[in-house]
Amino acid sequence: MPEYDVVVVGAGPAGSMTAKFAAKGGAKVLMVEKRQEIGSPVRCGEGISRSWLDAHGIKLDSKSVARQVKGAKIVAPNGTAFYLSEKMAGDEVGIVLDRIFFDKLLAKDAVKAGADLMLKTSAVGLLKDGKKISGVKVKSFGETRDIKASCVVGADGYESQVGRWAGINTSLAPRDITSCFQYRLTNIQHDPDYCEFIIGSKAPGGYIWIFPKDEDTANVGIGMQFTKLKDKADVKRHLDKFIQNDPRLKKGKPLELVSGAVSICAPIDKTIGNGVLLVGDAARQIDPITGGGISNSCKAGKVAGEVLAKSVREKDFSEKSLQRYEKGWRDLIENHLYRNWMAKEKLVTLSDDTFNKVITTLKEVGVEKMSTYAILKAVEKRHPDLVKEFQDLL
C-alpha cells in the first residue's frame, strides 16, 4: 500500500492549490518543499489581478496584500505613457502581493484541508514500477528515503525535475526563455497607484516593471528574452542602467535582490503521464507576454486537485484517468497562452519607433479592452501598415 495517494513536489501556489483541492476531495496528500521557508526566497514581481481569486477559493489576508493599485501604466521608449484601469489591464495588475505571506496562506489552506507538509526536503528522483510512477525519492535532514505514492505532482517551478525524470518533454527553445532580475527598491519616487511597464530596447525582448509595494518602495525588475542577451550578466546591467537614468529611482536603495528565469513558450504538448502530472511553471503555464504565472498556476492547480480527488475515489491514476486534468487546464487557459505566445513572437521584433507609434495612438484614441484584438483595432486606423504584420492575430 502506498503511504500517500498524492505527493506534491514544491509548495508554491501551484503545489499548494493542487494539494488543497486533492485533500479536500478526500485524497491523502503530502507536500514536499526543498526550501526552509515557504514563500522565500521570493522569485517574482508579485503583481496579480483580483478578478479570479474568489472563484478559486482564495481569501487574501491583509498581510498577503502589499498594495492595491488603480491600474497599469505602459511606457513607450520615448517616455509616452498610456494608462489602463484595472478592469482593462488583464491578469497581472490590481494587487501587489507579499509572496512571503501569500504562499504561506495557500500552504495553510492545503494543510487545513488535510495535507501533510515537509520542509527542507528535496525530491531527488522518481520511483518507478514498470512504466508507472510509484513515488518519489527525497533527501531531508541528511536522510534519503523513498515515499510511495499513487501519483506524483511536479509543482517544482521553472527548474522542474519531476517532468524530466518522468520523460515529459518540458525543454525550452532559447527564444522561449526570459532571464529576470529585480530589486526591491526603497527611497524612490514612483507612482504608488500604478503598476508600470516600460517596453522597448531598455529591456530587449521583454520589459522593465515597477510594481509598488508602498509609498516609497517598489519591485523594480527586468525580464529579457534569452536570444537578446549578449554578454554575461546582461540582465542586471540593463536594469542598473535604467535605474541610474531614472531620476525617480536613482537614489533608491535595495532591500532585496531577486533573480530567476521564466518560460514564455507556447503550451507544451503534454503535462501528464502514468501516475504523474505537472502544474504551474513546471508545466510551462506562464503567460508568454507578461511572464506572470500565479493566476494560471492557481487555476491549473485547482483543476489538478479536483481531478486527483476523483482518481483517488476511482483508484485510477493512469495517464488516461489524468487526461481529465490535461483537458481541464487547457479548456481554461490554453487558447489564451497560445494567442499570447503568437503575439509575443511579433512583439519581440518591434522597434522602439513602432512602440512609440502604438503607445501614442493608444493614448490618443483609447482602447476598449486590453486584448491583442482591441489594441490592433485601435491602432489600425492610423497605422494600417503596422497592423498588417499582425494580420494573422486578428
Add this chain to the structure above:
Amino acid sequence: MNKELDEFEIDITRCMHCGACVGSCPVNAIFLNEVVLEFNDDCTMCKRCVKVCPVGAIKLAGER
C-alpha cells in the same frame, strides 16, 4: 563531476540559487539542491547556463 566539467566555475559570491540555469539546460545536466549547484556528465558545454544566468555567476575556468 567528469573532467570536462572542471572547466565550469560557479562564483558563489554571485549565485542567487534561483535555478535559471537549471530550467534552461537543454539536457538536464544541472541540479540545484537548495543552494548547491552541481553539473553532471550529460553536460554538452553548450553554455546556455552561462548566458541565462541573470547575475553572471557561471563561467568557464580561467575566464574573467
